[in-house]
Amino acid sequence: MPKPFTPKVMTANALLEGDVIYMTATGWTRHLEEAEVLTDEADADLRLIEAQSQPGSVVGAYLAEVTVQDGVPHPTHFREDFRATGPSNYHHGKQAAATEERF
Amino acid sequence: MYHYTEFDADFLAQRNAQFRAQVERRIDGSLTEDEFKPLRLMNGLYLQLHAYMLRVAIPYGTLNSRQMDQLAMIAEKWDKGYGHFTTRQNIQYNWPELRDVPDMLDALAEVNMHAIQTSGNTIRNVTADHFAGAAADEVADPRPVAELIRQWSTDHPEFQFLPRKFKVAVTGAAADRAVIKAHDIGLRIVERDGAIGYEVIVGGGLGRTPMIGKVLYDFVAEEDLLPTLEAIVSVYNLLGRRDNKYKARIKITVHENGIDDIRARVDERYALIRPQFTGVDQQMLARIKADFAAPEFKVGDEAPYRSAYQNDAMFRSWADTNLSAHRAPGYAIVSISLKAHGKTPGDASARQMRLMAALARRYGHDELRISHEQNVILPHVHKSDLPSVFSALRAEGLGTANIGLISDIIACPGMDYCALATARSIPIAQEIATRFDELKLEHDVGPLKIKISGCINACGHHHVGHIGILGLDRAGVENYQITLGGDGTEDAAIGTRAGPGFSADEIIPAVERLVLAYLDLRSEPAETFLQTYRRLGMAPFKAALYPDAETKDRADAA
Ligand code: HEM
Ligand code: SF4
Numbered sequence: 001m002p003k004p005f006t007p008k009v010m011t012a013n014a015l016l017e018g019d020v021i022y023m024t025a026t027g028w029t030r031h032l033e034e035a036e037v038l039t040d041e042a043d044a045d046l047r048l049i050e051a052q053s054q055p056g057s058v059v060g061a062y063l064a065e066v067t068v069q070d071g072v073p074h075p076t077h078f079r080e081d082f083r084a085t086g087p088s089n090y091h092h093g094k095q096a097a098a099t100e101e102r103f
Numbered sequence: 104m105y106h107y108t109e110f111d112a113d114f115l116a117q118r119n120a121q122f123r124a125q126v127e128r129r130i131d132g133s134l135t136e137d138e139f140k141p142l143r144l145m146n147g148l149y150l151q152l153h154a155y156m157l158r159v160a161i162p163y164g165t166l167n168s169r170q171m172d173q174l175a176m177i178a179e180k181w182d183k184g185y186g187h188f189t190t191r192q193n194i195q196y197n198w199p200e201l202r203d204v205p206d207m208l209d210a211l212a213e214v215n216m217h218a219i220q221t222s223g224n225t226i227r228n229v230t231a232d233h234f235a236g237a238a239a240d241e242v243a244d245p246r247p248v249a250e251l252i253r254q255w256s257t258d259h260p261e262f263q264f265l266p267r268k269f270k271v272a273v274t275g276a277a278a279d280r281a282v283i284k285a286h287d288i289g290l291r292i293v294e295r296d297g298a299i300g301y302e303v304i305v306g307g308g309l310g311r312t313p314m315i316g317k318v319l320y321d322f323v324a325e326e327d328l329l330p331t332l333e334a335i336v337s338v339y340n341l342l343g344r345r346d347n348k349y350k351a352r353i354k355i356t357v358h359e360n361g362i363d364d365i366r367a368r369v370d371e372r373y374a375l376i377r378p379q380f381t382g383v384d385q386q387m388l389a390r391i392k393a394d395f396a397a398p399e400f401k402v403g404d405e406a407p408y409r410s411a412y413q414n415d416a417m418f419r420s421w422a423d424t425n426l427s428a429h430r431a432p433g434y435a436i437v438s439i440s441l442k443a444h445g446k447t448p449g450d451a452s453a454r455q456m457r458l459m460a461a462l463a464r465r466y467g468h469d470e471l472r473i474s475h476e477q478n479v480i481l482p483h484v485h486k487s488d489l490p491s492v493f494s495a496l497r498a499e500g501l502g503t504a505n506i507g508l509i510s511d512i513i514a515c516p517g518m519d520y521c522a523l524a525t526a527r528s529i530p531i532a533q534e535i536a537t538r539f540d541e542l543k544l545e546h547d548v549g550p551l552k553i554k555i556s557g558c559i560n561a562c563g564h565h566h567v568g569h570i571g572i573l574g575l576d577r578a579g580v581e582n583y584q585i586t587l588g589g590d591g592t593e594d595a596a597i598g599t600r601a602g603p604g605f606s607a608d609e610i611i612p613a614v615e616r617l618v619l620a621y622l623d624l625r626s627e628p629a630e631t632f633l634q635t636y637r638r639l640g641m642a643p644f645k646a647a648l649y650p651d652a653e654t655k656d657r658a659d660a661a
Contacts, residue, residue: 015129015130015136015201016130016200016201016202017154017200018150018151018153018154018155018198018200018201019154020152020153055132055135056130056132059136059150060136060150076579077579078518078576078579078580079518079576082152082518082519083152083153086153087153087197087519087520087529088519088527088529089447089450089519089529089533090183092183092198093153093154094153
């Protein structure tokens with residue numbers, strides 16, 4: 001029997017900056033919490049094709065496993081956790097971007 | 104210092120212009136990522152976890168102050184104000200943006216630096232003893248021959264698509280500070296009957312299947328070295344396994360065919376190609392050697408040094424750990440620690456790079472080296488200048504007195520940056536250093552090398568750490584495996600796995616138990632961790648690492 005489909009988000013790196021990005025219903029975001037959660041396998045396949053057809057802005061697209069709490073996706077694996085938050089040794093990447101946006 | 108020719112400058116200018124056009128074509132969509140990736144890798148540009156990463160070669164770890172200043176400028180202008188020095192005498196920038204990279208490469212070319220062959224299945228940056236040209240125990244400076252090998256291997260048409268990457272390291276001393284036995288080819292300069300020659304070691308390597316290199320020839324005359332290297336790489340190019348990436352390194356070729364078979368093949372190939380080497384390489388080597396002539400060492404009064412040593416405990420502690428014996432009277436080799444407790448091993452800020460450059464200019468005959476242990480060396484400092492150097496270093500957070508001690512940890516970028524990682528390395532290094540600083544045991548423990556890799560590729564040299572730590576992924580959780588007894592010196596040894604791995608929370612206490620056990624077990628304070636391990640073997644250390652194991656075994660048996 002095929003395994004039941006578990007929730008995923010579409011993720012990749014941005015071509016110009018290399019930043020980790022996630023697909024939303026309308027485009028791309030730098031924030032995992034804003035990503036579109038894909039709960040249907042056929043939708044996920046379509047999203048993957050869509051992402052892969054944007055080679056001018058997106059690199060290395062793949063579907064990443066998430067769990068959903070209160071409608072917000074959370075990474076299930078620590079690798080995706082680090083991709084979503086940035087490196088642990090400096091306030092760089094995602095953390096810095098988050099601070100900048102807040103001010 | 105090697106003087107680059109107009110030919111070198113033109114070559115870099117052309118390469119950079121070519122890459123600039125490729126980047127433009129990637130950005131405007133005329134190149135796909137599949138087409139672009141091999142092109143960017145040929146120029147040292149990776150795509151990592153959070154950003155691009157540019158890897159710049161520092162051939163045989165040698166820099167002058169102008170080059171170091173330029174590395175600082177690049178870090179500030181196009182990165183986030185710092186760079187990461189690696190075990191392969193490279194500097195990695197972790198945050199460049201794609202469209203800036205051609206400008207970064209041009210800025211590097213201004214000071215004769217580049218990122219060519221820092222990736223791909225080619226002969227990589229040639230590394231050397233970081234005390235080259237300065238060490239008291241040196242037979243000869245390894246850099247001229249390293250430079251010759253660099254020139255021979257750069258863009259060598261036959262060796263651009265080897266079965267796998269290929270690493271060469273050279274040392275000019277009996278004490279191996281270049282880990283030559285863990286390289287595809289390791290060279291040691293030796294003297295026989297007054298003539299200089301090379302001991303040639305092949306088939307060492309870390310990664311998935313760690314191996315210590317074997318002696319292919321115990322003496323190759325200077326004029327025969329390049330044809331010998333050409334023959335070795337050529338045999339590997341034909342024989343090396345292209346069917347399986349994991350068996351492609353020359354260590355596997357040597358292992359599967361046996362060193363005698365390899366030697367026979369190399370001999371055969373050598374006989375064929377030797378006549379092509381008509382001596383031009385020896386003329387080049389002679390010119391290169393002249394470029395590496397030692398600086399004019401000054402004569403000075405050592406009284407300021409002696410007085411600082413007697414009166415300033417901080418200075419004394421630093422001098423005891425961070426200075427090494429120099430060949431010239433009155434001089435010392437200064438190792439600048441990039442391992443301040445709690446900081447990222449190998450990282451230097453732009454300010455710190457500028458300070459090191461300034462110190463090299465003012466007190467160090469304009470020379471700097473990068474060590475495979477991720478530190479920076481001022482190879483020639485007169486003892487009278489050491490107090491000034493030390494106070495300047497301290498002011499920029501570079502005065503940590505810990506070279507060779509437990510907090511002088513090698514750590515690869517791990518999962519904080521690296522796309523191949525299975526766990527983080529940096530926070531583990533930071534926590535170990537911080538913990539032992541709190542315990543104030545570091546100097547009591549003495550020489551102890553901890554090396555950490557975030558995956559089996561072993562960029563952090565964990566196999567040759569006295570204590571090696573390998574980060575793994577166990578069912579979606581970071582897990583750390585300990586190996587003991589590794590050694591990267593002339594007595595090279597691959598460490599032995601101690602047992603099951605530890606979670607991120609358990610690994611620091613485990614290392615602490617290990618080190619406290621050593622303090623109990625050592626026969627005298629002068630017996631190092633490695634010596635104690637070699638004397639007593641794994642058992643007592645295993646008992647310290649897994650204190651509950653025995654009771655658990657008994658419970659299981661009951
Ligand atoms: C972050 C980007 C990096 C990537 C993608 C990377 C990739 C790799 C890979 C794939 C291998 C295994 C090669 C093989 O066995 O065939 C390897 C080995 C190695 N890398 Fe890295 N590495 C990275 C960073 C570093 C850094 C930062 C250092 C130094 C701190 C380093 C030094 C080494 C060394 C010393 C080895 C072992 C050499 C051997 O197998 O003999 N690498 N690396
Ligand atoms: S050892 Fe693994 S995690 Fe560390 S830098 Fe090398 S490839 Fe990356």
